[in-house]
Amino acid sequence: MSEANLPGGSDSDEGKTGPLESQPVEIPDELPLLPVRDVVIFPYMILPLFVGRDKSVEAVDQALAGNRMIYLNTQLEMGTEDPDESELHETGTVALIMRMLKLPDGRVKILIQGLSRAKRLELISEEKYTNARIEVYEEDAGAEVDFETEALMRSVREKLEEVINLGKAISTDIMMVLENVEEPGRLADIVAANLTLKIPDAMEILAEKEPKSRLGLVHMLLDRELQVMAVQEKIKSAAKEEMSKSQREYFLRQQMKAIQDELGISDEHGEELIELDERINKARLSKEAKVEALKELKRLKDMSPASAEAAVIRTYIETLIELPWKKTTRDRLDLIRAKEVLDEDHYDLEKVKDRILEHLAVKQLKPSAKGPILCFVGPPGVGKTSLGKSIARAMGRKFIRISLGGVKDEAEIRGHRRTYVGAMPGRIMHGLKKAGVANPVFMLDELDKIGQDFRGDPASALLEVLDPAQNDSFEDHYINVPYDLSRVMFVCTANIIDPIPPALLDRMEVIRLSGYTREEKLKIGRRYIVPRQMGEQGVNEKMISFTDEALGVVIDQYTREAGLRNFEREVANICRKVARKVAEGENKLHRIGKRNVSTYLGSPRFIKETEIYGDEAGVALGLAWTQAGGELLHIEVATVKGTGKLKLTGHLGEVMKESAHAALSWVHSSYEQFGGEPEFFSNHDVHIHVPAGAIPKDGPSAGITIATALLSLATGRPVDHSLAMTGEITLRGRVLPIGGLKEKCLAAMRAGLKKVIMPARNSADAKELPPKAQKALELHFVSTMEEVAALALKPAPKGKSKGKSKGKPKGRKKVSAK
Numbered sequence: 001m002s003e004a005n006l007p008g009g010s011d012s013d014e015g016k017t018g019p020l021e022s023q024p025v026e027i028p029d030e031l032p033l034l035p036v037r038d039v040v041i042f043p044y045m046i047l048p049l050f051v052g053r054d055k056s057v058e059a060v061d062q063a064l065a066g067n068r069m070i071y072l073n074t075q076l077e078m079g080t081e082d083p084d085e086s087e088l089h090e091t092g093t094v095a096l097i098m099r100m101l102k103l104p105d106g107r108v109k110i111l112i113q114g115l116s117r118a119k120r121l122e123l124i125s126e127e128k129y130t131n132a133r134i135e136v137y138e139e140d141a142g143a144e145v146d147f148e149t150e151a152l153m154r155s156v157r158e159k160l161e162e163v164i165n166l167g168k169a170i171s172t173d174i175m176m177v178l179e180n181v182e183e184p185g186r187l188a189d190i191v192a193a194n195l196t197l198k199i200p201d202a203m204e205i206l207a208e209k210e211p212k213s214r215l216g217l218v219h220m221l222l223d224r225e226l227q228v229m230a231v232q233e234k235i236k237s238a239a240k241e242e243m244s245k246s247q248r249e250y251f252l253r254q255q256m257k258a259i260q261d262e263l264g265i266s267d268e269h270g271e272e273l274i275e276l277d278e279r280i281n282k283a284r285l286s287k288e289a290k291v292e293a294l295k296e297l298k299r300l301k302d303m304s305p306a307s308a309e310a311a312v313i314r315t316y317i318e319t320l321i322e323l324p325w326k327k328t329t330r331d332r333l334d335l336i337r338a339k340e341v342l343d344e345d346h347y348d349l350e351k352v353k354d355r356i357l358e359h360l361a362v363k364q365l366k367p368s369a370k371g372p373i374l375c376f377v378g379p380p381g382v383g384k385t386s387l388g389k390s391i392a393r394a395m396g397r398k399f400i401r402i403s404l405g406g407v408k409d410e411a412e413i414r415g416h417r418r419t420y421v422g423a424m425p426g427r428i429m430h431g432l433k434k435a436g437v438a439n440p441v442f443m444l445d446e447l448d449k450i451g452q453d454f455r456g457d458p459a460s461a462l463l464e465v466l467d468p469a470q471n472d473s474f475e476d477h478y479i480n481v482p483y484d485l486s487r488v489m490f491v492c493t494a495n496i497i498d499p500i501p502p503a504l505l506d507r508m509e510v511i512r513l514s515g516y517t518r519e520e521k522l523k524i525g526r527r528y529i530v531p532r533q534m535g536e537q538g539v540n541e542k543m544i545s546f547t548d549e550a551l552g553v554v555i556d557q558y559t560r561e562a563g564l565r566n567f568e569r570e571v572a573n574i575c576r577k578v579a580r581k582v583a584e585g586e587n588k589l590h591r592i593g594k595r596n597v598s599t600y601l602g603s604p605r606f607i608k609e610t611e612i613y614g615d616e617a618g619v620a621l622g623l624a625w626t627q628a629g630g631e632l633l634h635i636e637v638a639t640v641k642g643t644g645k646l647k648l649t650g651h652l653g654e655v656m657k658e659s660a661h662a663a664l665s666w667v668h669s670s671y672e673q674f675g676g677e678p679e680f681f682s683n684h685d686v687h688i689h690v691p692a693g694a695i696p697k698d699g700p701s702a703g704i705t706i707a708t709a710l711l712s713l714a715t716g717r718p719v720d721h722s723l724a725m726t727g728e729i730t731l732r733g734r735v736l737p738i739g740g741l742k743e744k745c746l747a748a749m750r751a752g753l754k755k756v757i758m759p760a761r762n763s764a765d766a767k768e769l770p771p772k773a774q775k776a777l778e779l780h781f782v783s784t785m786e787e788v789a790a791l792a793l794k795p796a797p798k799g800k801s802k803g804k805s806k807g808k809p810k811g812r813k814k815v816s817a818k
Helices: 054-065 147-165 173-179 184-194 199-207 211-263 268-282 287-301 308-322 335-345 350-365 384-395 427-435 458-465 518-537 548-558 565-583 597-601 654-674 703-715 741-750 760-766 771-776 785-792
Strands: 002-007 022-027 030-036 046-051 069-074 091-102 108-125 130-136 374-377 399-403 441-445 489-494 509-512 544-546 590-592 619-626 629-641 646-649 684-689 723-725 755-759 778-782
Touching: 022 108, 030 046, 030 054, 046 054, 054 069, 054 091, 054 108, 069 108, 069 130, 091 130, 091 199, 147 173, 147 184, 147 211, 173 184, 184 199, 184 211, 199 211, 268 287, 268 308, 287 308, 308 427, 335 350, 335 384, 350 384, 350 509, 384 399, 384 441, 384 489, 399 427, 427 441, 518 544, 518 548, 518 565, 518 771, 544 548, 544 565, 548 565, 548 597, 565 590, 565 597, 619 703, 619 741, 629 703, 629 741, 646 654, 654 703, 654 785, 684 703, 703 723, 703 785, 723 785, 741 755, 741 760, 741 771, 755 760, 755 785, 760 778, 778 785
Parallel strands: 030 069, 374 489, 374 509, 399 441, 441 489, 544 590, 619 723, 646 684, 723 755, 755 778
Antiparallel strands: 002 022, 030 130, 046 108, 069 091, 091 108, 108 130, 619 629, 629 684
């Protein structure tokens, strides 16, 4: 048993910390334990506590059933529900329960009074609560106080008074209590109980047994509190002064406004400046942009509102405010939903869809990942632009498109400097301003059609825009502050890669879109084009219906393209004609079938090549690649009496002319081994013609086609009209690889051809052909012209003279085709 002083007092003592008189009381060595979460109770402290845990409520009941004493121990962590010894501070406080009130929610409110600090020796678990065996720290209340301690006590009183004077919420009555306290330990406890201390600081004071040392700790904490309060007071004074200044300015403005109203003078300029100031502060500008906007606003205030420069500055500030510096849309990262959206809008195009879904997957794992810079390359009408819209819809972003076709001025990209009259931001900044967010899907259309003149090179200006390592600080000449473009997802489109500068091409991820097969066009037409055109032309399923055979006829005989634009145009043409009939009173279902397509679209425009030509010497069918996809290339060769000269017609480019010369040289050296007459080329001039003479043609891939046509004429052996070929030729007759193989094979398939001859080194490219094309075409891979001749040339007809053509060629059919 230990003895401590029990503070006296009445019920009105709640909230006070220690009265003047006390009486001794015996404290047992074992008391019920009450863990407390966020407070440290000092001796002589009176405080209400709310008790809610079952074990704690039982501990209070046990204390009330006995001597009303309980051991209060502060937890190390507030969130611990049932703390053990390692989760409680070693030192606590023995307290007396003065009052108890049970609340309706099951909790208990008690009023406790601190008696003495005590060290916890061990915990003893009972059935419903926990007891603590303790060691009470004894203090000699009558010990003599030395001079140093007396000085420390006076200093503590003075500092506490200063703290109160600076506004600390401490009852002024506490100073009267402290004047009558002679024990340093008790003084330290009372002062510490009235300061708002952090748990570690309060526990350090509670755990200190030596009164003088404890008082020294309190003195140090009072010093720190005074310094903090002095700084706080300084901040308050500065804020009050600023507020007073703002109130004074507001009062003067209101007075000025009242005077102007009385005189009938309006201050629109002043109101506009106030509005601009408010908008600048509300807009989420970057640090550099806000500094620039406030600087220009200050200049605007000092100049006449009627001046030309004022209008320029006002426009500049408004542009800065309207740009989306930090406003973004939240990406929709649901891969399943994104795939559904992409499949809804486009058929096939799996490579593009996979690339978008991969980007969304990366964004899920790393939200700060930069957007890819994609470049879709393909012929017109394959869906490059509409793909950009689908990407934006799948990701939940806004979509912006600008066309770069014909752009020749660098300022179109970077903007004009504000020193020029009529200066404005570039098209990149204008697009972002229009989008209203900093992370749209931004499409740069027709990238391959950018021009260049004396005003600069727009393609070079795009290097910074499309470089992920630089575009986080893109600087438009008009804006004149860095803007972060790294959050924008740029998508570029082009028909061909050749005009794009290599440095710009290197910054983009190129995805090639080839033309569609006939089957793909049928499915796209049935799923997308027909419903869309029916809706646009105002007809419905009760007025018009298309069979698959009818759509196939439109594809085969009225269009010949890699994309779908002409196909959609012809479907729209049929829908308009039906709409007219319905408007004229023919209110019935118009069935569009294979037999009546010509009724709506006229005579077929395209006939299969196999229906135009038969097997003929001197005519070979090649394959070419154009911006519109793959095309068929007819090579015709004729000879006349002469001395071996070569004539080339058909608007051929230099590379194609060189291929013709190389093909002729190989045929000169080899045709006799294929059955050609000696001295044939010495006695004849050769004329090579490529029809459609108004269209420029170039490239090396027609080499083996020209050689085959020449060899066919020299030997009198006709060329198989059901096949086409492509490949570059060397003087030794080797066949070299070419590009655009997929587009060329699709062109052969569209024309109804069955066989294609191609270089052996392109065999890997053939694996990328659509499955339908691989089944429809018989692909032959060759390495030499001897292999080409074996596949393409048929035996010479009996009685047919070599190198001549008299009358109507055998196998030629009279078919008119546009």
